Amino acid sequence: MQVYLQQSSLQTELNSVPTVVISGSKSESNRLLLLQQLFPQLAVDNVSDSDDVVAMQEGLVVTKGRVNVHHAGTTMRFLTAYFALCQKESIQLEGSERMHNRPIGILVDALRELGAKITYLEKEGYPPLAIDGIQADGGSIRIPAAISSQYISALLLVGTALKKGIQLELIGAITSRPYIEMTLSLIEELGAETTFHGQQITVCPPKKLKKTQFTVEADWSSASYYYSIVALSAVGTSLRLGKFKPISLQGDAQLPTIYTQLGVATAFEADDFIRLTKVATPTAAFQGDFTATPDLAQTVVVTCFGLGIACDIKGLHTLKIKETDRLVALQQELKKLGGKLSITDHSLTLDATKEKREEDVVQIATYQDHRMAMAFAPLMLQMDLIIQEAEVVTKSYPSFWKDLQKLGFSVLETP
Incomplete structure (x- = not known):
């Protein structure tokens, strides 16, 4: 058309x-939907009706098999972290032709440091991905910060559900910092403890949920x-x-x-x-x-x-x-x-x-x-x-x- x-x-x-x-907001919606998947007590209102958010909603309910995110970059990054560290099924994560030319190697490398089992199905460093999910404990990793803040947000979000939480050392200049701060703000509203000092970010899983009703x-x-x-x-x-x-x-x-x-x-x-x-x-x-x-x-x-x-x-x-x-x-x-x-x-x-x-x-x-x-x-x-x-x-x-x-x-x- x-x-x-x-x-x-x-x-x-x-x-x-x-x-x-x-x-x-598409950005708020996708973050809250992932947190809702990790903490089903959450209720989220005024969710975006965009294709990217629909792809996120559809992907989160898949328990095994193939997930196609189409053109949704944020969804690709967030679901990669979720399927790799927060559930134990085997998932093939794919997207459009353009998505298969958008890099994801930095995130995959970081997830592998936490024990993730991820294989590239075509080109090294790019989707589609085969993910054998694990329930990870969390821990400390280093990650380049200049390419995409979505890699960092993906790790912070899943860190709320990991026993040891997550500690990130950001390498290099930080791009799109407000999106990282958005992620941390939502996590804090949920009840998790976070810190962001210089190049260091930590997330500790919530002991008790402080807020269960969110409006986007x-x-x-x-x-x-x-x-x-x-x-x-x-x-x-x-x-x-x-x-x-x-x-x-x-x-x-x-x-x-x-x-x-x-x-x-x-x-x-x-x-x-x-x-x-x-x-x-x-x-x-x-x-x-x-x-x-x-x-x-x-x-x-x-x-x-x-x-x-x-x-x-x-x-x-x-x-x-x-x-x-x-x-x-x-x-x-x-x-x-x-x-x-x-x-x-x-x-x-x-x-x-x-x-x-x-x-x-x-x-x-x-x-x-x-x-x-x-x-x-x-x-x-x-x-x-x-x-x-x-x-x-x-x-x-x-x-x-x-x-x-x-x-x-x-x-x-x-x-």
């Missing part, structure tokens, strides 16, 4: 602000596309999003700060809604370090392109091993629109764009990456676009296109 986005604007009614309620906050990553829409709209445009909290476990809750530089103000309202308002049109170049929030890079770069301003972002070394090489994908698709993007293995620089391509309807390739589809969608405020493989948004935000239609945008499905 592809969608044809006809140039249109955010529809507002007199004395009314358009409102969107966003599903629960709305997904800040999904909110980013609406920040982009407001940033590309006229000064004075407002939009409400729910439900979000001023103090959040999600790293992407940095959005209000980031988009202040792009002319969008955020106000937290009493009913857990936020109000976004376009207050200025920025002219200065955007600069940022996204080491802690790499999933926001595509949205911010496209926003800057739409605003016609330069953009310089570093801390993007993890984007090459996501659903696609996101740096190359951004470069290729922005070029179609008249943008000039320079990339390295860890950074990007967008030149200020004064003239955008307008003579043809440009088709944006998504590379099986949900964030490519949604990051480019706000450009419908300025031009007609076709988004290829538009169904890919179901990975994190299944109702995205319908929610845009509710806001008055022209979104037409085509074969």
Whole structure:
């Protein structure tokens, strides 16, 4: 499926602000679902309806045989740790072709140090995996911290169910630190004792559960596309999003700060809604370090392109091993629109764009990456676009296109 986005604007009614309620955080949902599997007393509300979370739910109920996580990277990492250390059955864990080219060797090596029995079925260091599960005791291991925080979170989560808990020594620079802190916060709410000092993290299993009822906050990553829409709209445009909290476990809750530089103000309202308002049109170049929030890079770069301003972002070394090489994908698709993007293995620089391509309807390739589809969608405020493989948004935000239609945008499905 592809969608044809006809140039249109955010529809507002007199004395009314358009409102969107966003599903629960994918990151929180997957962590809580794994904890719920380890501690069945837990109840979890407002779970994300994304494909990644559905894959997690389906995988957790399998007791033997094959589990296919499709494109769900977090699910692959979390289930690898769970099946390896927390149950005694034999599991074959596999995914899509792209998943089989996303590295997992660092996590497998760490799990093997704890006694895990894992075999690579195809290429060394990559899924699919054959796992002969054990009930491990836990212990101390060292793990590189610069590649993916999901490896670390996977170990911390299963550490809550290991007799000796888990002690990690992180080697090198720590990437996506807020996601590690999210994991530790949820574990602490559960009742486990944790420490995080410098490069050392410890988790001790809970002696008694302190909390058994959890409600997942709305997904800040999904909110980013609406920040982009407001940033590309006229000064004075407002939009409400729910439900979000001023103090959040999600790293992407940095959005209000980031988009202040792009002319969008955020106000937290009493009913857990936020109000976004376009207050200025920025002219200065955007600069940022996204080491802690790499999933926001595509949205911010496209926003800057739409605003016609330069953009310089570093801390993007993890984007090459996501659903696609996101740096190359951004470069290729922005070029179609008249943008000039320079990339390295860890950074990007967008030149200020004064003239955008307008003579043809440009088709944006998504590379099986949900964030490519949604990051480019706000450009419908300025031009007609076709988004290829538009169904890919179901990975994190299944109702995205319908929610845009509710806001008055022209979104037409085509074969």
